[in-house]
Amino acid sequence: MKLLEIRNLHKKFDSTEVLKGVDLTVEKGDVVSILGPSGSGKTTLLRCINFLEKADEGDLVFGEKTYHLPKTSRDDISSIRKRTGFVFQNYNLFANKTVLHNVTLGLTSARHIHAKAAEEKALEVLRKVGMADFAGQYPSQLSGGQQQRVAIARALATDPDIIFFDEPTSALDPELTAEVLEVMRELAHEGMTMIVVTHEISFAKEVSSKVVFMAEGKVVEEGHGADFFENPKEDRTKEFLRLTKN
Amino acid sequence: MINEKTMELLISSFPKILEFGLKVTLPLAVIAFILSTVLAVLVATVQFAEVPVLKQICRFYIWVIRGTPLLVQLMVAFYGLPLIGIHANPFVMAVIVFTINEGAYSAETMRAAMEAVPAGQLEAGYCVGMNFMQIMWHIILPQSFRTAFPSLFNALISMVKDTSLASSITVVEMFTRTKQIAGQSYNYLPLYIEVAIVYLLFCTVLTFVQKRGEKILGSYGVRK
Ligand SMILES: Nc1ncnc2c1ncn2[C@@H]1O[C@H](COP(=O)(O)OP(=O)(O)O)[C@@H](O)[C@H]1O
Ligand SMILES: [Mg+2]
Numbered sequence: 001m002k003l004l005e006i007r008n009l010h011k012k013f014d015s016t017e018v019l020k021g022v023d024l025t026v027e028k029g030d031v032v033s034i035l036g037p038s039g040s041g042k043t044t045l046l047r048c049i050n051f052l053e054k055a056d057e058g059d060l061v062f063g064e065k066t067y068h069l070p071k072t073s074r075d076d077i078s079s080i081r082k083r084t085g086f087v088f089q090n091y092n093l094f095a096n097k098t099v100l101h102n103v104t105l106g107l108t109s110a111r112h113i114h115a116k117a118a119e120e121k122a123l124e125v126l127r128k129v130g131m132a133d134f135a136g137q138y139p140s141q142l143s144g145g146q147q148q149r150v151a152i153a154r155a156l157a158t159d160p161d162i163i164f165f166d167e168p169t170s171a172l173d174p175e176l177t178a179e180v181l182e183v184m185r186e187l188a189h190e191g192m193t194m195i196v197v198t199h200e201i202s203f204a205k206e207v208s209s210k211v212v213f214m215a216e217g218k219v220v221e222e223g224h225g226a227d228f229f230e231n232p233k234e235d236r237t238k239e240f241l242r243l244t245k246n
Numbered sequence: 247m248i249n250e251k252t253m254e255l256l257i258s259s260f261p262k263i264l265e266f267g268l269k270v271t272l273p274l275a276v277i278a279f280i281l282s283t284v285l286a287v288l289v290a291t292v293q294f295a296e297v298p299v300l301k302q303i304c305r306f307y308i309w310v311i312r313g314t315p316l317l318v319q320l321m322v323a324f325y326g327l328p329l330i331g332i333h334a335n336p337f338v339m340a341v342i343v344f345t346i347n348e349g350a351y352s353a354e355t356m357r358a359a360m361e362a363v364p365a366g367q368l369e370a371g372y373c374v375g376m377n378f379m380q381i382m383w384h385i386i387l388p389q390s391f392r393t394a395f396p397s398l399f400n401a402l403i404s405m406v407k408d409t410s411l412a413s414s415i416t417v418v419e420m421f422t423r424t425k426q427i428a429g430q431s432y433n434y435l436p437l438y439i440e441v442a443i444v445y446l447l448f449c450t451v452l453t454f455v456q457k458r459g460e461k462i463l464g465s466y467g468v469r470k
Contacts, residue, residue, distance in 0.1 A: 052369050078377065086373035092366035096388045096466050106374030109384055138467030154374060 003028040009058035020217040033204035034197045036214035042197040051077045085155025085163035091147040093139035100135040125153040145176030162193040266423040275406045278344035286352030294360045311350035324415040340412040355397045359390035399456040
C-alpha cells in the first residue's frame with residue numbers, strides 16, 4: 001500500500017536549484033535509504049516533505065490526499081506533521097526540558113493528551129530505546145548517542161505513519177553510532193515506515209527495502225535492498241559505492 | 247568630623263528615608279519592571295514571529311522610546327495624559343511611563359535572546375506537531391528568558407536609581423523625601439550620603455536576588 005509519494009519536487013535557494021524534479025514513492029512498511037554525496041540535496045528533500053523548507057514545485061501524496069507542496073495550507077501542514085516524525089542530524093532535543101518532557105511535549109501540548117497518559121506512553125517509548133532510566137535528565141547531561149535515542153523516542157511517541165531520519169548517526173562516534181543503529185534496526189523489523197538519509201552503507205544494505213541514490217538534486221538510481229548494492233546500473237552510483245567502500 | 251547633631255539627624259531621618267524607599271521607590275521600580283517585562287515579551291514575540299504591521303508598530307515604539315530621554319517622557323505624560331482624559335495620580339503615571347520606557351529596552355533584550363535560540367529548537371517543535379505559539383510558550387520563551395534574565399535584572403537595578411526622576415512629576419520618592427529633610431535641616435551632604443547608602447543597600451539586595459534567581463532558573467543541567 002502506498003503511503004507517501006513525492007512528484008516532481010523542485011527547490012531553489014536564491015538562484016541555485018538544489019532539487020531538480022525529485023520523485024519518490026514509499027510503501028507502508030518500507031525502509032527507504034537515501035544515499036548520495038554531500039550537497040546532493042538529501043536534507044533539503046526531507047525538509048521539503050515536512051515543510052521545514054517550502055518547495056517551489058511538486059506534489060505530495062500522503063495517505064489519501066494529494067497536496068501541492070508550494071500551496072499547502074497551514075492546517076494541512078499541521079495535520080501532516082502530526083502524522084510524521086523527524087530525527088535530526090544534531091538531535092535538536094528541547095534544551096530546557098528533561099528527557100521525559102522532550103517526549104511528552106508533542107502529546108500534551110500538540111495533541112492535548114492528559115499528562116498521565118502522555119507520561120506512560122513516553123516511558124514506554126523511552127524503554128524501547130533504552131533511555132527510560134534517564135527520564136529526569138536534561139539533554140546536555142547525555143552523550144550524543146543517548147540524545148539521538150531520546151530524539152527517536154520523541155518521534156515514536158506520537159505513533160507517526162512515517163519517520164524521517166536525516167543522517168542520524170553522522171555526528172556520532174562509532175560505538176555511539178552502533179547503539180543508535182541498533183534502535184533503528186529494531187524499528188525497521190517492527191515494520192515502521194522510515195526514510196533514512198545515511199552514509200552507513202552496511203546498515204542501508206541490511207535494513208532497506210529500497211535504496212535511492214541522489215546526486216546534484218536528482219534521483220540517479222533506485223533499487224531494491226541488497227540488489228541495489230550488488231548490481232548498480234549507473235556510473236555515478238558505481239563510483240559512489242566504490243568510494244564509500246572501506 | 248561628624249558632630250553629635252549630625253549624628254542625631256542621620257539616625258532620626260533614616261527611618262523616614264527608608265520608609266519612602268520601601269513604600270515608593272521600590273514598589274515603583276518593581277511594579278514597572280514586572281509590567282515592562284510582560285510588555286517586552288509581547289513586543290519581542292511580535293517581532294520574532296514577523297507579524298506584519300504590528301512588527302512595524304513595535305519598531306516605531308522602540309525607536310521613539312529609546313530615542314528620547316526618560317525625563318522628557320515623564321513630562322509629556324504628566325501634561326499630555328490629562329489632555330486625552332487620563333487623570334491618574336502621579337505614582338500610577340510614573341509606573342506607566344517607567345513601564346513603557348523599560349519595555350522598549352527589555353523588548354530588544356528579549357528579541358536578541360529569542361533569536362539566539364537555535365533554529366533547530368523551533369523546527370523540532372514543529373516536527374512533533376506543535377504550533378508556533380505552543381513552541382513559543384514551552385521552548386523559546388523559557389530559553390530566551392533564561393538568557394535575558396541577567397540583562398533584565400540589570401535594568402531593574404538601573405530603574406531603582408532612575409525612580410528619582412519621578413520627582414519631576416511630583417512623586418515624592420526616597421530621594422525627594424531626603425531633599426525635603428535636608429532642606430529643613432540645612433545639612434545636605436550627610437543626608438545625601440545616607441540616601442546613597444540606602445540605594446546601595448537596595449541594589450545589593452537585588453543583586454543577591456538576581457544570583458538566587460539565576461540558580462533557580464538553572465541552566466538545564468549544563469553546570470552540575
Ligand atoms: N538554507 C539554505 N540556504 C542556501 N543554500 C542551502 C540551504 N540549505 C542547503 N543549501 C544548499 O543546498 C545544497 C543541498 O544541501 P543539502 O540538502 O543539505 O544536501 P545534503 O543533505 O545532501 O548534503 C547544498 O549546496 C547547500 O549548500
Ligand atoms: Mg544533509
